[in-house]
Amino acid sequence: MLRTVSSHQEENRVVFSARSVSEIRAALAELQSRESNVTEQLNKLISSQKDLQKEFGRLDLFRANLSIQGAKTRAISNGMLSDAASTANRISGSVKRLDLEQSRVQETLTVVEQVRELKACVLGVLGSMGAPQDWETAAGYLSRASKIPDEVIDGAFAARVVPTAEVPDSPRITLENASESLCGLFQREFDEAVKDNDGAKITRFFKLFPLINRPEVGLDVYARYAKDGYFYANALTKLFEHIAQIVDGHGGLVERHYGPGKMIGVIERLQNEADRQGGIILDTWSDERRVDRRMTDIKSYAYTFLVQSFLPAQRGGGTPRTSSPALGRSSEDDSIDMKEVDALLGEITTMLSKWSLYTKFVAQKSDSLGDDSEPIIPSFLTNSSLMKKVEDRLVTPFNTMTTFFFRRSVEKAFQLDEPPPDLSLNPRQPLKSTPPHVSSAIEDIMYIANKVIQQTLATSQVTVITSIISTLGRVMGSDFLGMEQRRMRDEHYPRPVVQGGLPPESTITAFIVLINNVDIASSHINQIINTIVDDNEQAPIVQLFPDPHDRELVKTSLQAFTNNFTEKSSELLSDASNVLFNNVMKPRLRPILLDSFRDMEYNLDSGALSNLIETLGHDPQDLSSFQTLVTSRFSHGWDALTKPISRLMTENTYATLLTTTASYLSKLLEKRLWTYAGRIDPNGAARLEHDISGIIKAVVSSGQKTNWRIRDMFLRCSQICMVMSMDDEEWEELQKESGAMEIADKLKPEERKRAREMLLEE
Template sequence: IKIEKNFKNILSRQCHVEAKLQSISKVLPNVVVIRTEGEKFSNMIRHTNELAENVSAKVRQLDLARSRVYECQRRVNDILDLQLCSEGVAMALCNEDYEQGAAHVHRYLSMDQQLLERTAEDILMDHTNVSSSLITLQQAALQLRTVVTHKFDEAVKSEDLASVERFFKIFPLLGMHIEGLKKFCSYLCTKLQETAQKNLKAALEIKSNDKRASVIFSDTMTLLFEGIARIVEIHQPIIETYYGPGRLLMTISILQKECDRQVKKIIAEFMKHRCISKKVQIVNDYVRKPSSERADPKEFDLLLGEITIMHSRAELYIRFLKRRVKNDIEISVTNEAQYKDLINEFENMINNSDLAHGMQELLGAYLALERYFLEESVNKALGIDTLDQDQQTSSMVDDVFFIVQKCIRRSMSSWSIDGVCAVVNMACGILEGEFANRLRNRLRQGYPAGYLDLAQAYSALQTSIQHGRLQTSDTELARLMFLAYLNNTDVSIEYVETLCKSLSSEIDATFPNMQNKERGKIDSCLSGLKGVMSILRAVNDYGLEQLRVSAVKPRVTPWVDAFLSVDHHINEDDLLRYETEEPFVQTLIMNLEGLLQNFKGTLTTSNYDALIGLLTAEVTARLEKVVLKSTFNRAGGLILDKEIRSLASYLAAVTSWSVRDKFARLTQIATILSVEKIEELADYCGADAIAWRLTPAEVRRIASMRIDFRPEDVKRLKL
């Protein structure tokens, strides 16, 4: 049964199989065609491949033939040129035409020596001629090198500049690039030495009353640097033309050695004639032992200026060299690693030169003398501090900051970032040390109690106050000096802020291409000035607090306490009278006006506004206390609200600062005491638009001060 089933299944597929066989029979002719076409295409590809290989072989043969022809032409040209050069160099030597002879030798040196020897071996019949030409040119090259070297030396001895330059241009034609540069640079160094010694001798012979006597050594050093710069500018084009680019680094290296020798001589004479070592020793001894010999800082003023000029000229000279060398290397070198190596070589040469060491020595002496000049000048300014009648500050502020600015700007003229940072740090140390301590110590003495009479104080003021010490009987004078020193602190903050901003822009202009490390140094120094501002602000706040304790609080307390003597249970008739007269607040405002008038002309604007802020805080705090000790009816609350508004309006009018925040609690207290119904308080306390400063407990306490509110209603109040 299973077999029959399979058989039937196969028979059922008969039609399908026959259809497939029929379709295959139709495709068979096409398969034959495809096979035939495929064989043709394969034969065509094989033929094309063979043809391409044949063409490539022909091309290779042509390239080989062309290269051989080129080599043959070059050999022929070299042989012809060799013979011409051999004949020409002999004639040039006879005629002493060294340029022409050097040109023939240069052509010979540019030939492939091994190729010439192979050519001589290949051409047996001309072997003797080629060999003799080679020998002739080799001997001529040696002879020319000897002659040109000798002629160059003779030209140097006879100081024949035209001949020196003539033979200098011949050296590279003979393959003597390094020798030529060394000899020419040695000649330039000789001329440089003669000029430098002449200038130094003239500097030593200058009279002391000459107008350039104070900067004669900086002038001498400037002439040296200008001479080297002139040499580079004049001869760099010649070197690039005849020796090729990339030779300037070697040239400057040789010139720099002579520069180092001359700089050492100039610095040695400068140290000797200006007695630098002795002055630095005196300064160091005085710093270690103040009782030792003391030098007048004025004597260092011109000297410090000369040192900064010398240092700035050296820095300018180094920048010039670096710019020229960098441009020369960029033209001659394409490899980035080699470029960096050459730049590092130049920088190492400069950093290890006697010029750099000499400038470091000068900078060290400068910083020692500048520190002494700065400290002693500031101490002197503090010691001769005076206060003029028409001035809000004493003389020490302008004097000290004039000295500080002078020293910092002088350090900037040296073009030394390290020097600038050192002097700025010195200035910060003095301002936050001696200067701030003087201000703090004077303010620590406090503001003398008693009522003011500044006109009397001015008439009693002497022309100077030594060391800030006053006689105990000079009360008015003590008040005046306290206010002056408070103003000194405020003005000093402004001066430091201005100095910080101006220094930042000036440093950026003086040092336009600072590295990240150098920028970090400058930012650190400027942050030191910001630290000085913080210290001075703390001193100013301390002085204002002293003024509050001595002059504000003792007067404000009795004036505000007078509120307790006023009856706040007011009937309708009293309400009308209070609205027109306002006796308490008018008296308080009059007293405050009298107090402020005493300070208005003597305090700076900033200090005056700060004083009003302190006065406002003191008045509001004291008034809140006395209000909480009183009881009110609604009319009394309305009067209180009006009085507080009048007081706030007055204080807001006399200052540029906002006093609204300081009156917030008082205003809300007056609002609570002036409501008609206690239920209104829930609306006030819950209002989103009002920044309520009072706690619910305080609101209930204040509401209980209304005699017309029942205690049980106050307790039931939902806040």
């Protein structure tokens, strides 16, 4: 509209400013055109106004209806829904309060459960640390306690509920004290395991540090252990491996571009560096471990206990078994730490093993690059300064320390030796120990012997092995067998208290234990050596010594050791068995035979025999019990003599004793048979043969295993009875066919004749 007015004003100015009629006409024409357009637009607006008025009317109608509906809605809201809305609001509030209470109850139950768990952990850790000393369980309780939130452990509720009369402190203090105590204990046990070179024990306690919330302590002690135990050996190993890698990696290149044999010069130059670096490692190790000082201490050790044990025993007392020194005398037992010596031997073994591999590698490479002869260690290595260092710093200390370690272990085992408890010759008294019945020293000495042999073999040094095995044989033959022999002779010799009596029971049992000691030691040594020298491809000796020449030298040394020890121990066992037979078995054999044949006559007619049977308390009508009377008497006496002995001795030693006893018994029985010459009739001969057969059967079956070879000792007795009982016709027939020579081959012709003449003539 404003634009139209403005345009109209502009056109008026154009009309009034026109200067000619034509301009006026043109302006008027333009005005008329614009007027017609405006008129047309106005007409359109007027025509559309009717529709707009109609729509406005409809909107007014809708507004009226909407007002009515709004009034009705407000009425419903104020009437019907207000109570429901209020109820819903109350329910919603109650649900929210219930959820809150439930969550608080759940939180309370969780705290209660955690406090209950806390109390169980507190009581459990202290209980495990008490008498049971179950360290794994105690550490497990601490680990469980560490999962409980701090606010629960330090809370007032736990402070009131957890403490008890036995555990009055707060849970936090109790757990911290237990953790600290276990940490110190685990550290001490770990260090002891390191000194003992006990890998299983090291692993056991290393795993427990995290459970007691002390992982940093566990890592620290393990790092110290790794440094102390493997640092120098690993350094030497890495040096050898580095040289081997250079030779393997560049040998072909040097040979190809510089000519055959040129790599030997390179190896020699590398050996010069090995001499320098290896020498530093060995010197530093020797100084760090104070090897020279330990060698001095070892060489000055006097083995006082062993030396005094072999001195003549003083009357009224023997050598004490305690390791405690005499009053007023300083103990040399504590002057050298055996655990440290053992640890040093473990390090030296590792370094010697690596040195052996290195020398074999250099020998092979030098030989393969040179001629085709058998690989030998080249002169630049045998004359090297490192070779001399190995000999001085490793081989010599190893030989000296190993000898000391084994001999001192034997000495200490005897110092702490304890016999098996409550041995008795009473068959009705049960034995508290299990066979073999040996003293505690045997298990210790055999363990150390096996350890020393295996450790020595692990060095892979043939000269070291032959030297140590020879020393081992000397110690076992002189110190071990010598100690057992001296104790048999001076401390527990089974001599009777009164002439004609038997030795005391305690002396007999102690003597048997010493016999068992020697037998079990011999058996174990043979078992150890046989396992090593086995030619199986998986046998240790084959793995350690692939070279047949070296392997044969080691086998020869080991077999000489076991053969010499077996020979010496067998000689001692034979002497000891004879002592036991002469002083314990032999005095009782003659009375047993006398009692077995007591009142027996073998030349009685039927009437006299019936009277004898009745006199001996048997029914003349029932001959079965009388016919076995001699056998039952003998078996009773024989069992009373042998069973108490057999249940204490080893199978091998008892078999030896039984053989000696049976041999002597057969001679006694034979003498008794000859005494019946002229005092026996045919019926009596049959009875006598039956009685002798029963006695032989009782002896043969009395061992721990039936020994049929013992029956051969009684063949002369059996053949005397057989020849004596044979009727004339049968005997004459055998004589014609020379059968008597076969069935009575143990008897001389004059003895067979004598046996035939024993019967009374009818």
